[in-house]
Amino acid sequence: MTLIELENVWKRYGREWVLRDISLSVDAGEVVALLGPNGVGKTTLLRVAATLTRPQKGTVRLFGKPARRIDAERGELLYLANPPAFYRHLSGEENLQSSLQLMGKPVLDGEIEAAMRAVGLAPGKPVSAYSSGMKKRLTMARIRLLKPKVLLLDEPETALDAEGREMLLALIDEVKRGGAVLLATHDREFARAVADREVVMRP
Amino acid sequence: MKRILVLALRDLRIEFRGRSGLLSALFFLGVVLLILGFALGPEENDLRRAAPGVLWVALAFAGSLLAGRVWAVEVENGTLDDLLLTPGSREWIYWGKFLFLWVLLLLVALVLLFMVAGMFYLPLDRAPGLFLTLILGATGYAAVATFYAGIVVRLSTAQLVLPILVFTVVVPVILAAVRATVGLAEGAAMAEVASWWKFLAAFDLIYLTACSLLFPFVIEG
Numbered sequence: 001m002t003l004i005e006l007e008n009v010w011k012r013y014g015r016e017w018v019l020r021d022i023s024l025s026v027d028a029g030e031v032v033a034l035l036g037p038n039g040v041g042k043t044t045l046l047r048v049a050a051t052l053t054r055p056q057k058g059t060v061r062l063f064g065k066p067a068r069r070i071d072a073e074r075g076e077l078l079y080l081a082n083p084p085a086f087y088r089h090l091s092g093e094e095n096l097q098s099s100l101q102l103m104g105k106p107v108l109d110g111e112i113e114a115a116m117r118a119v120g121l122a123p124g125k126p127v128s129a130y131s132s133g134m135k136k137r138l139t140m141a142r143i144r145l146l147k148p149k150v151l152l153l154d155e156p157e158t159a160l161d162a163e164g165r166e167m168l169l170a171l172i173d174e175v176k177r178g179g180a181v182l183l184a185t186h187d188r189e190f191a192r193a194v195a196d197r198e199v200v201m202r203p
Numbered sequence: 204m205k206r207i208l209v210l211a212l213r214d215l216r217i218e219f220r221g222r223s224g225l226l227s228a229l230f231f232l233g234v235v236l237l238i239l240g241f242a243l244g245p246e247e248n249d250l251r252r253a254a255p256g257v258l259w260v261a262l263a264f265a266g267s268l269l270a271g272r273v274w275a276v277e278v279e280n281g282t283l284d285d286l287l288l289t290p291g292s293r294e295w296i297y298w299g300k301f302l303f304l305w306v307l308l309l310l311v312a313l314v315l316l317f318m319v320a321g322m323f324y325l326p327l328d329r330a331p332g333l334f335l336t337l338i339l340g341a342t343g344y345a346a347v348a349t350f351y352a353g354i355v356v357r358l359s360t361a362q363l364v365l366p367i368l369v370f371t372v373v374v375p376v377i378l379a380a381v382r383a384t385v386g387l388a389e390g391a392a393m394a395e396v397a398s399w400w401k402f403l404a405a406f407d408l409i410y411l412t413a414c415s416l417l418f419p420f421v422i423e424g
Contacts, residue, residue, distance in 0.1 A: 052284050054423070075290035085281035089220040090213075101209045102289050 001028045001064065003150050003180035004049055009058030011044055018044045019055065024199060026180040028149075031172060033191035034184040036201035042184035043082075045201070046152045049182060050079035062150060075103050078148035082155040084135040088128040092121055092138050100145055115141040119167060132159035140164075140171055151175045153183035157190045169194055206289075210299030215306060217276050224272035228265040228311050232318065235261045240322050247324055254323035255384035259340070259377050261319075262312055266341075267366040269307050270348035273300050274356040283356065287422065297418035301349040301411070308341040325388055332387045332396060339403035340380035343410060347373045350414035354421045372410075379403050 004026040011019040018041040026032045034042045047053040048060060051067045051074075060067035062077065070077070086095045096112045113123050119137040130138065136159050143151065151172070157165055172181055172194055185191050191198050218224055239257050243249050277283040286296055316333060319325045327333065351368040355361040383399035385391075 050284070050288065052287060071292060072290050074288055077288060079284060079288060081281065081284060083281070085285060087213075087217055087276065087280050087282060089217045094213075094216075098209065098213050099285065102206055102286070104206065104290055 002026070002061075003028050003063055004182055005059075005061040006045070006049060007059045007061075009045075009048060009055045009060065011041070011048055011053065011055045013044075019048070022058070024182075026182050028178060028180055029176055030197065031176050031181040031183070031195045032197045032199060033195035034182070034199050034201060035186070035188065035191055037203065038186075040201045040203050042201060043154055046079065046154055046182065046184055050077065050152050052079065075105070076149040077152070078143065078146055078150070079152040080139045080142070080154065080156065082158060083132065084139045086127045086130075086135060086138060089126060091124060091126050092116055092130070092141070093123045095127060095138065096141060096145060099142055103146060105146065111145065112141075115144045118144060120163070133161060133164060136160050137164055137167075140167060143171055143175065148175065149179040151179060151181045151183075153181065155185055156183055157185060157187055165190070207295050207299045207302060210296065211302035211306065214273075214276055214300070214303040218272060218303075218307065224269055224275070225307065225311070228268045228307075229314065231268060232261050232265050232311065232315055235264065236318055236322055243323075250322070251324040251326075251388070254319050254325035255381050255388055257323055258315060258319045258325065258384060259381045262308070262315055262337075262340070263344070263370070263373070263377050265311050265315070266308055266344050266348065267369060269304060269311065270352050270365055270369060271362050272307070273304050273349055273352040274361075278356060293419040293422060294415045296422065297349060297353070297415045300353070301345050301415075304349050305341055305345040308345055309337065312337045312341055329387045329390075333384065335400065336380055336383045336387065336403070339383075339400060339407060340376055342407040343376035343403060344369075344373055346407060346410040346414050347376075350410075350418060350421070353418060356422075376403065376406055379406070 002025045006022055006024045009019055009022045010017065022045060034045060036042055044053060048055050051060065062070050063073045065073065090098065093112045093116060096115065097107055100107050116123050119140045121134060121137050121141065127135065156168055160168060175181055236257065243253050277286060316337065320327050348369045352365055355364050355368070358364060379399045379402045383396050383403070386396040386399065
């Protein structure tokens, strides 16, 4: 089943076209990596696929439905921006708890702490005290907890150490079983390690 | 309903930990009351007559500072996208943010009420009526401010544009609230005050309904 489908998508900011006639699909069980130089439109493409940005032309389908018609399915979709977005006055576990509750998912006893420990984070610290790498690890904890079917990742490997990268590769592999992953990266080596298919975008 | 409460409580927790919005609103209130107190002079009768207007002018301006906080937490942390990607229709986001602003406004209004009573001799012998007026006024103000703050959230000039938009629409609420407060302060008949309360309640109902229904369309990027 095709979980992400973009057909003849055109997107411009002001007068400048960022995406021109882009078509792309990602099936369940597939990881697709978007490669290309800065400013080529990788993040815009991810945002269009996440329904956060409306294209001027073309169609976007998620879970086999027109993107504007998905409502309940948004709970199965996770878009993680770069840099990661968290409430800095809240602790890591408070951020995860809020995320689960707002996504309408049950919060089980000890589940959040276990997810944090699994990615090498100790609970208790406010996110304002996190390094960039720790924030990336917290996004991994979020993926573990939310278990999305469609995962959209913007430069997920940046700021991660070798151990963090290994964890990320394993996690993407886990989501891939039954789900679809579309990610943007500058790192060819990482793309080769994680993706079933690479799509190179050119200016 | 649960998600509305989770969102409002989370925002309140962030606001109390950050303290910037609430403290600046309270500081602003102190300055406004001090300036108006000096301008009106020491005469008790003058101060008493001006008290209802002072209460609502100060609350309206402090409210415009607080209205900016409704979405600031999402913009500062880059989390607006996460909120928009939550499942289901987006009306609940409006209600969660409305509740957050409403609670903040009421807290500030309560502090303000006692400050005005102390400095401007606003009589508190009809305190339940004053509380009801504050609740109805804060509801209308928060209904409008939450909506317009959502419209301008992505603008770099949001802090400048927001008060202009809000004040334009919210003037009837402020006027009705001032009239109800004047009635209570001057010992007017309850029927007269109640007519202003009815006006405020009708405004609140209309704006809460319209704003929550329109909100999902205006918050989309």
